[in-house]
Amino acid sequence: MENSVSSRSLKSRLRRMSDTNLLLIITIVVFIFMYAMAVVFLGSGFLKPQNFFNILNENASLIILSCGMSLVMITGGIDISVGQLTSLVCMSCAVFLDMKGGDVGTSMCIALLIGLAFGVVQGYLVAYLEIQPFIVSLAGLFFAKGMTTIVNATQFNVENQQFVAMKNTRITVPFMGSYNKKGVYIPAYIEIGVIVAIAVVILLFILLRWTRLGRNFYAVGGNAQSARLLGINVKRTKFMAHLLCSLLAAIGGYVYFMHVGSGSPSHADGAEMNAIASSIIGGTMLTGGVGNIVGTFFGVLSLSTIKNIVSSLGLDEAWWTNITVAFMLCLFLLVQSLVLRRKAGAKK
Amino acid sequence: MTSNSLKKKSFVQKLVAITRMQLFIPVAALLVLVVFNLIADPSFFAIKLGQNSAGQPVFSGYLITILDYGSELAILAIGMTLVTSASGGQDISVGAAIAIAGSVILKVLCGNESRPDHMKAPIIVAFLVACVVAMIFGAFNGALVAFFKIQPMVATLILFTAGRSIAAWINNNELPIISDESFSYFGTFIPGCPIPTPVFIAAACMVVIFLVLKFTNLGLYSQSVGINPSSSRLNGINPAVVKLITYVILGLCVAVVGLIKVSRISTINYSVVAKDIEMDAILAVALGGNALSGGKFSMPASIMGAYIIQFLTTTLYKFNVNSSALPAYKAVVVIILVVLSAPVVREKFNQLKKSRTSGKTVKEAA
Numbered sequence: 001m002e003n004s005v006s007s008r009s010l011k012s013r014l015r016r017m018s019d020t021n022l023l024l025i026i027t028i029v030v031f032i033f034m035y036a037m038a039v040v041f042l043g044s045g046f047l048k049p050q051n052f053f054n055i056l057n058e059n060a061s062l063i064i065l066s067c068g069m070s071l072v073m074i075t076g077g078i079d080i081s082v083g084q085l086t087s088l089v090c091m092s093c094a095v096f097l098d099m100k101g102g103d104v105g106t107s108m109c110i111a112l113l114i115g116l117a118f119g120v121v122q123g124y125l126v127a128y129l130e131i132q133p134f135i136v137s138l139a140g141l142f143f144a145k146g147m148t149t150i151v152n153a154t155q156f157n158v159e160n161q162q163f164v165a166m167k168n169t170r171i172t173v174p175f176m177g178s179y180n181k182k183g184v185y186i187p188a189y190i191e192i193g194v195i196v197a198i199a200v201v202i203l204l205f206i207l208l209r210w211t212r213l214g215r216n217f218y219a220v221g222g223n224a225q226s227a228r229l230l231g232i233n234v235k236r237t238k239f240m241a242h243l244l245c246s247l248l249a250a251i252g253g254y255v256y257f258m259h260v261g262s263g264s265p266s267h268a269d270g271a272e273m274n275a276i277a278s279s280i281i282g283g284t285m286l287t288g289g290v291g292n293i294v295g296t297f298f299g300v301l302s303l304s305t306i307k308n309i310v311s312s313l314g315l316d317e318a319w320w321t322n323i324t325v326a327f328m329l330c331l332f333l334l335v336q337s338l339v340l341r342r343k344a345g346a347k348k
Numbered sequence: 349m350t351s352n353s354l355k356k357k358s359f360v361q362k363l364v365a366i367t368r369m370q371l372f373i374p375v376a377a378l379l380v381l382v383v384f385n386l387i388a389d390p391s392f393f394a395i396k397l398g399q400n401s402a403g404q405p406v407f408s409g410y411l412i413t414i415l416d417y418g419s420e421l422a423i424l425a426i427g428m429t430l431v432t433s434a435s436g437g438q439d440i441s442v443g444a445a446i447a448i449a450g451s452v453i454l455k456v457l458c459g460n461e462s463r464p465d466h467m468k469a470p471i472i473v474a475f476l477v478a479c480v481v482a483m484i485f486g487a488f489n490g491a492l493v494a495f496f497k498i499q500p501m502v503a504t505l506i507l508f509t510a511g512r513s514i515a516a517w518i519n520n521n522e523l524p525i526i527s528d529e530s531f532s533y534f535g536t537f538i539p540g541c542p543i544p545t546p547v548f549i550a551a552a553c554m555v556v557i558f559l560v561l562k563f564t565n566l567g568l569y570s571q572s573v574g575i576n577p578s579s580s581r582l583n584g585i586n587p588a589v590v591k592l593i594t595y596v597i598l599g600l601c602v603a604v605v606g607l608i609k610v611s612r613i614s615t616i617n618y619s620v621v622a623k624d625i626e627m628d629a630i631l632a633v634a635l636g637g638n639a640l641s642g643g644k645f646s647m648p649a650s651i652m653g654a655y656i657i658q659f660l661t662t663t664l665y666k667f668n669v670n671s672s673a674l675p676a677y678k679a680v681v682v683i684i685l686v687v688l689s690a691p692v693v694r695e696k697f698n699q700l701k702k703s704r705t706s707g708k709t710v711k712e713a714a
């Protein structure tokens with residue numbers, strides 16, 4: 001008796017579930033499914049915690065970029081300049097550290113300043129001059145691309161000692177290590193970037209859930225007109241979203257820089273596509289108003305798990321990764337389209 | 349006295365009217381570029397009749413380069429204008445789609461050999477196959493936009509990500525080379541004709557699209573769908589089908605450009621061919637004064653925009669700007685253009701004008 005009541009309430013709860021939660025659950029299920037597939041097909045290597053941590057290490061910057069992307073997408077915009085911005089930040093910091101003999105603290109400030117500059121200009125153009133975000137950020141993408149080669153056109157490794165020390169810092173995770181064949185304990189580790197990424201995820205989660213600005217993002221993305229009638233400053237909210245996105249891209253860029261330790265014009269090529277794909281897989285709606293930072297986090301993990309599977313299957317020619325990412329993107333866009341249709345149907 | 353002031357006013361009014369014309373932006377941009385080049389180095393405009401490596405007479409010079417490479421862009425701009433008009437967004441996958449079309453052409457012509465002695469099929473067959481493939485990909489984009497109502501730029505993002513990989517996959521990542529000379533006519537010169545062939549191809553495309561716009565309702569329908577899809581639906585137009593058709597037409601344009609691109613070098617480089625061309629194509633549409641949010645369009649203005657973009661690119665090249673640094677300059681141009689054409693800015697501009705003229709009348713009254 002009690003059981004049936006609870007099951008019924010579960011059913012009705014599922015039916016009434018908001019799009020945000022529904023898409024979040026889809027994402028988490030997809031991730032678990034992917035990971036299970038990886039374990040089944042590729043052996044127990046994927047069961048080792050270190051394998052999971054490696055995914056985090058590899059994708060710390062992507063997590064940060066995707067979080068910024070989700071913010072903008074929740075307000076109904078998009079920002080495709082983040083990938084090249086990452087590249088520009090890498091190159092500028094690398095040149096500053098290696099050729100100008102700068103110190104690490106100042107290089108971080110430079111990264112943030114670049115992000116701030118991009119954020120202010122793009123945010124102003126999108127929010128106050130009401131230009132399509134895609135066009136603005138396309139111009140931003142090309143500007144950053146050109147600027148990167150103007151700063152320096154070739155790839156080089158940074159040999160600044162302070163920086164290399166920071167780059168090589170490993171944080172061991174207790175109790176998660178594994179024994180190798182000889183029975184020697186190898187501790188599991190993560191890089192500094194992962195800590196930054198997780199901090200960003202937590203901060204943004206709090207921002208979106210419990211602060212006025214965060215709720216305004218959803219309101220503006222859901223319906224700008226009614227948000228304005230509710231007394232929300234729509235323009236400022238959009239401006240803030242783009243500003244935050246560019247700042248996060250700069251932070252993500254620095255994390256990427258710490259991971260690779262070099263500057264190159266081809267760094268983070270196509271990262272914007274991965275960020276958009278992760279956000280969409282994570283349940284952020286392109287139409288705005290729906291999205292979740294936790295979902296985005298799992299979106300990145302799903303995407304990189306798929307990439308790992310593809311490359312471990314021996315299809316490691318670069319094109320297969322691109323095709324799978326595109327396929328995933330397509331699939332989730334269709335799912336979103338269906339969710340929207342369901343919503344429209346429910347209204348009728 | 350009064351008649352004089354009246355004349356003056358009408359002159360000012362005429363000026364204002366001219367600035368409101370759609371062709372004003374492209375023509376003004378062209379004038380700025382021409383004047384800049386005249387001052388910087390008049391030899392920019394020199395055209396020489398030389399001989400190419402095969403001993404055929406060919407024109408050479410910066411202007412010819414602009415005409416030559418601008419033609420590819422003009423063909424793309426035709427399709428992009430229609431897509432922009434009907435769907436209120438742009439297709440960013442054209443570069444990737446060109447890679448696919450080029451790859452298909454090479455696959456048909458070369459079969460599985462990487463350096464065949466003679467072509468396996470007539471060029472026209474290869475071209476038609478490429479057209480069909482490009483149109484299918486166009487239809488894929490169009491279906492996502494029209495039936496699943498995904499924003500055009502995001503829908504085309506899928507092909508943008510995967511396109512070059514698909515192109516490489518079609519030929520197993522090999523780079524087939526065609527040694528037959530007749531294949532290179534499409535991208536370079538037909539023997540005996542000193543004008544580059546792409547100019548003729550572009551001219552043919554322009555004539556076709558002019559006739560299509562003149563004798564069919566395509567232009568009218570795509571504009572009405574772009575302005576208001578639901579009211580055009582009430583008027584008996586199917587917005588989804590119109591959008592789909594514009595994307596398929598863009599696919600056709602892409603196939604033509606793909607033929608020119610592979611014909612130029614008789615082979616293909618998947619990651620470099622038509623790189624960043626989507627930016628130029630969108631820029632051409634914007635420079636033509638067409639609203640990027642859809643609706644009314646002017647085809648001649650877009651085509652002119654395409655040649656002006658190429659003018660800008662060539663000018664930058666001439667001043668030894670590194671090819672990978674080019675995007676930064678173009679981005680600045682885009683930003684200036686979109687800011688100038690933003691409705692908010694225009695409104696403020698008009699208000700400023702009004703307050704100025706009203707101030708004048710007050711003064712005159714006093």
